[in-house]
Amino acid sequence: MAQAVKTKKTSITYGLSTGEKAFGIVNFVILAILGLLMLFPFVNLIAKSLSSNTAITTGQVTFWPVDFQTGTYRFVLKQGQFWNSFRISIVVTLCGTFGALIMSCITAYPLSKKWLWGRKFFALIFVFTMLFSGGMVPSYILMRALNFVNTIWVLIIPALLGVYNMILLKNFFEEIPEAVEESAQLDGAGSLRTLFSIVLPMSLPALATIGLFYAVGFWDNYMTGLLYITTPSLRPLQTYLYQLVTEATNISAETMTAEDMELASLNTEAIRAATIMLACVPIMCVYPFLQKYFVKGMRVGSVKG
Amino acid sequence: MSELTGRKTLSDQDLRRIARLSQKRSSRSRLHRSLPLLALLIPGLVFVAIFHYLPMFGLVIGFEKYDIFLGANPIDAIFKSPWVGLKNWTDLWIKSKFRQAIINTFIISALKVGICFPLGIILALMINEVRSNIAKKTLQTVMYLPHFISWVVVGALFMNIMGTTGIVNQVIVALGGETQKFFMDNRWFRFLLVLTSEWKETGWNTIVYLAAMAGIDPELYEAATIDRANRFQQILHVTLPGIASTVVMMLILRLGGIMDAGFSQILVMYNSTVYKSGDIIGTYIYREGIGKFNWSQGTIVGMFNSLINMLLLLGGNWLSRRLTDRSIW
Amino acid sequence: MSKRLLSLALALALALTMGLSLSAGAEEEGRVINILLNAQAVDLNEDQIAGWLEEKTGFKVHYDYYANNEALTLAVANGTDADLVFMSAAMYQTLQPKGAAKDISTFLADQPTIVEKIHANGWKYDTDENGAIWGIPSVDDAVYTGGTVYRTDIFADYGFEEPDTVDEFYQLLKDIKEQTGLIPLTGNEAVQPVIASGFGISYNLVYDAETDSVQSYLRNPGMKEYLAFMHKLYEEELIDPEWPVNKGDNINEKISSSKAVMTMGYHWSTLNWVNALVETGDEDAYFKTIIPLKDANGKRHTTVSNSVSNVYIVPATANDEDVPYTLAMVASRLDDETYWMFNDGIEGTHYTKDEEGIPTPIMPIFGETMTYGDKFQIGRNQFVHPYSWMARVHKSQVQYDTFYDANSKAAKDGFEGSVLAFASFPAYSEYNAALTTLCNDYFMTIIAGTEDLESSWDDFVTEWEQSGGLELEQGATEWYHNNPDLVAAGQSSYSPYASVFGYEIN
Incomplete structure (x- = not known):
């Protein structure tokens, strides 16, 4: 089906006027330049991670590695800490995203029905939590009471429903014509079955989008790890990375002993760059993988007709 | 035309009255019809009750001089800490630097909404117009990359690029201009904040719009081509209306986060010479509270932010309902 | 669809077992x-x-x-x-x-x-x-750490000498700028300890015998002079124009790529710098330390405390x-x-x-x-x-030399201990850190010229006093009078390294 859409599109391009062709070219050139600008920091980080300490401290590295070396990557990958945290982050992101998607679907679906009894009230209950939060102290007390502190659960469960994402999803659900569902319900399907067999397959772009948001949210969340995790083997990757980056850069001289500062000078920028790269790669790969759902989503329209 | 609209509003009112009446009558059957769906809502409601509403009792510490060690445990401490009313707030409010920080928060946030928000849409439209699928995917991926680099790294990078001897200044000098101290100049600093956050987040912000665009019925484009609409007209009459509801919703949600002007970004990029233009509520409270653990003050300021956010969100939602008949609830 | 579901289920199962194995591994015996x-x-x-x-x-x-x-x-x-x-x-x-x-x-x-x-x-x-x-x-x-380190090779090439007074220091900066074209001094300190010493500034709270109380350095008239001097250096570009925005990495880069001649430095940072400089062609690159300058009374304020x-x-x-x-x-x-x-x-x-x-x-x-x-x-x-x-x-010769050079030189004129080195009183833990930030931030705006010293000084002192400064001074004074033992301990500047290294503290 996606194939069919594609061929249709190419057939359209034949009829382009010169003005439109020029627009296409200019558009592409602008985007390409923007893309290069946005790629720059990555090129810079990769170059740094592969350069010698001297080349970096003297500021010679911009686009290309100077005094090429791979020792930093070997160093980072040798760290037990890195792999441990990597595993934790994978587990948290996989379980978290899956659970959060389910939670969001079953919450967003009822709220997307205009005729739902008490819809406005329930929606406001959720929206309100987006605005007000109890703050750090009560949250800590709660996690402690639930025995979540210093367990993997604290990284997953409290983030299982992101109201922001849920509202996005609700908005996407609202776009689906009521008629499609009603026909299913006439066939005797219950609301859960309608949701899973009719609504969700029609919402793949939306699910891919908020799935991505959740995955990135779980992967990038370093704060929870900072506050609630004290056992190093349970520390997620971004918390580990955060500590690696900030410890080396934001040393406040007043609280540090001579030995601490000596240590900090050993933490070379190259190691940081390599760790950042390694920690980013998995989550960066998620998007290209999900992109096919953005195209496939075109099917939604065809069904609609 | 005016006659027509006049009549229309009249009938509208009538309709509404009728609707309200029938609503009452049908409310019981609506409830009956809603029951299976309401059952689906239960897990979500339980979730927010435990993880959001339960901790909200902690907001009372904003009106106390909370001492976490008072009493047997931190909860007991909430009951035992002395009540001070709004003192935590007034203590801050009398400081001119704090009031300046509130103003800065608004200005920086408004600039970000005003500039970054439309740019995200424009960028999404531009990417959507790229015909080659491979190029499109590559561009999308590349542009969303900066989102993953932390501000600590991005900040350091821009300090190099836009420092007094950085590339930007080299170009300015080569063109006969004067070296600009972007990071130390109150005229430039806000611009710098907007520019960097745009650079970092615009690509990421396009994702929602691209997903919405993917959901637009291709037949609409076909119909438009048959009507000999050119690409601009297609964008104007098919793509934009197709994502309008998403745009409105994103804008309302963004308004609901207006008081977050980018704490971690500013903390990395600012210095005391640009406090006048760049110090926001978050950074001010952060400096003020170094070594103090003033949870109460943090709570009351958080409540203030939440209130403003809520007003804007409600206002935005109300406006949107009036103008476009769309609402996020 | 079912294939996709299956792979998802497999991934989840894998994730869960990984998670379980992690929690199981946490238990230890004994x-x-x-x-x-x-x-x-x-x-x-x-x-x-x-x-x-x-x-x-x-x-x-x-x-x-x-x-x-x-x-x-x-x-x-x-x-x-x-x-x-x-x-x-x-x-x-x-x-x-x-x-x-x-x-x-x-x-x-x-x-x-x-x-x-x-x-x-x-x-x-x-x-x-x-x-x-x-x-x-x-x-x-x-231990004395944190003097201003300088490039001995550049000093030798141009015949510059270590300064002792503020005037000599100013002349040195001018000479470096004129003769080498490099940034004479880089850094990011609001209170640059070597220069501040020349104006009689040491710790942020010191005992004043005249009033028999502990006072903030804001009460020291030298502070205003110091700020005016730093602003002058900044205006004349004798110090790094990026002084207020510099971070550790920038400073490292400027020193190790020979863009700047001096900075506040520690013996352990010199190793990296020398390595980088030697590798990039400055084979004679080496560092020594300028110790705190003499104030108007000829006294150096070398802040070293137990x-x-x-x-x-x-x-x-x-x-x-x-x-x-x-x-x-x-x-x-x-x-x-x-x-x-x-x-x-x-x-x-x-x-x-x-x-x-x-x-x-x-x-x-x-x-x-x-x-x-x-x-x-x-x-x-x-x-x-x-x-x-x-x-x-002793991990490297240059580290060792810088350490020895700085400590033995500074020890000759004696160390100045802090009366509050062992202090603990409520106002201290409540206000000290935030007030130090407040002061440093203000000083930086003066140095960079965003604020005018004369017109803003009084307002700033008032702000400082109202933000807990008065309580801090009062609390410090009380603590000082109640804890003579700990005051003496802080002032003693007892250093076992003197005997290890073979230098004497006067």
Whole structure:
């Protein structure tokens, strides 16, 4: 089906006027330049991670590695800490995203029905939590009471429903014509079955989008790890990375002993760059993988007709 | 035309009255019809009750001089800490630097909404117009990359690029201009904040719009081509209306986060010479509270932010309902 | 669709088993002492040294980490199950008065090693008027770090000399700029200690004999002169134009790529710089230190103090029965031989000792193995530490030379200790850190010229006073009068390194 859409599109391009062709070219050139600008920091980080300490401290590295070396990557990958945290982050992101998607679907679906009894009230209950939060102290007390502190659960469960994402999803659900569902319900399907067999397959772009948001949210969340995790083997990757980056850069001289500062000078920028790269790669790969759902989503329209 | 609209509003009112009446009558059957769906809502409601509403009792510490060690445990401490009313707030409010920080928060946030928000849409439209699928995917991926680099790294990078001897200044000098101290100049600093956050987040912000665009019925484009609409007209009459509801919703949600002007970004990029233009509520409270653990003050300021956010969100939602008949609830 | 579901289910199952295996692995056998300390660049549990210690002392120790002071406060307030908690002296001052710590005085009576090996000043700091002892202190000895280091090769080439006074320093900066075209001085300090000394500025709170009170450096007329001078340097571009925005990395880059000649530096940073400079062609690059300038009375204010840098507490929630075992572990760490081992490694493998007992590290194995050794310290062995630490100073010749050069030069004119080095009173823990930030921020705007000194000074002092400055001064004065012992300890500038290195402190 996606194939069919594609061929249709190419057939359209034949009829382009010169003005439109020029627009296409200019558009592409602008985007390409923007893309290069946005790629720059990555090129810079990769170059740094592969350069010698001297080349970096003297500021010679911009686009290309100077005094090429791979020792930093070997160093980072040798760290037990890195792999441990990597595993934790994978587990948290996989379980978290899956659970959060389910939670969001079953919450967003009822709220997307205009005729739902008490819809406005329930929606406001959720929206309100987006605005007000109890703050750090009560949250800590709660996690402690639930025995979540210093367990993997604290990284997953409290983030299982992101109201922001849920509202996005609700908005996407609202776009689906009521008629499609009603026909299913006439066939005797219950609301859960309608949701899973009719609504969700029609919402793949939306699910891919908020799935991505959740995955990135779980992967990038370093704060929870900072506050609630004290056992190093349970520390997620971004918390580990955060500590690696900030410890080396934001040393406040007043609280540090001579030995601490000596240590900090050993933490070379190259190691940081390599760790950042390694920690980013998995989550960066998620998007290209999900992109096919953005195209496939075109099917939604065809069904609609 | 005016006659027509006049009549229309009249009938509208009538309709509404009728609707309200029938609503009452049908409310019981609506409830009956809603029951299976309401059952689906239960897990979500339980979730927010435990993880959001339960901790909200902690907001009372904003009106106390909370001492976490008072009493047997931190909860007991909430009951035992002395009540001070709004003192935590007034203590801050009398400081001119704090009031300046509130103003800065608004200005920086408004600039970000005003500039970054439309740019995200424009960028999404531009990417959507790229015909080659491979190029499109590559561009999308590349542009969303900066989102993953932390501000600590991005900040350091821009300090190099836009420092007094950085590339930007080299170009300015080569063109006969004067070296600009972007990071130390109150005229430039806000611009710098907007520019960097745009650079970092615009690509990421396009994702929602691209997903919405993917959901637009291709037949609409076909119909438009048959009507000999050119690409601009297609964008104007098919793509934009197709994502309008998403745009409105994103804008309302963004308004609901207006008081977050980018704490971690500013903390990395600012210095005391640009406090006048760049110090926001978050950074001010952060400096003020170094070594103090003033949870109460943090709570009351958080409540203030939440209130403003809520007003804007409600206002935005109300406006949107009036103008476009769309609402996020 | 079903294939996709299957793969998803498989991935989840895999994730769950991984998660389960992780939690299962956390359980250890036998009696384990839990230590909660600040986040480290490496996991001490995995460090080789942890294994050595367990083997040698027989104590099993597990390390947990808190990320920041907020996390520490929350953990302690909610009742941590750790046996020992590490905290900075500042956090100790905040948490101890709230009842976070357990009185260990009765338990310490059974562990004479601990009491004996740690310097008496530390115990004075941790003991209250009732004789209760609230923690195990780590005492910093007086070492001079942080003078202004300069490139000896450039100085030699142009015939520049180390300045002694503010005027000489100004002339030096001018000469460097005119003759070399380089940035004479880079940095980011609001109070540049070497220059500030020339205006009689040392610590942010000092005792003033005339009024018999402790006063802020804002009361010192020299402060305004210092700021005016720094602003002049900035205007004339004699110091780095990026002074207010510089971070550590920028400064490193400017020095190690020969863009700047001088900066505030420590002996350990010089190694990287010299390596980078030599590799990029400045073969003679080397560093020495300019010590604090003489003020109008010819006095140098070299700020060197003994102090307590951090404290290990036994949390109040710990069981009384567990404390003796915990302290026995602490005592084992303070044992001379063990202390040598986890700080410097094994003689012959990681370091060599000369006849005076001063160690020289064997590189690179020392750097690879022993880098985090000092993180295993619980309290400092006052007899061993001055020697064992030398291995770290001596990791390279340039580090050693910079250290020796700075300390021996500065010691000639004596060190200035801080009367508040061992201070702890409520206003101090509440206001000191935030007020220091407030001052530094303001000073920076003056230096950069965003604010005018004359027109803003009085307002600033008022703001400072209202933000807790008055309470701070008052509290400091009271504390000063009530704690003559601790005041003397702070002022003594006792440095065992003087005898180790063979220089004398006047």
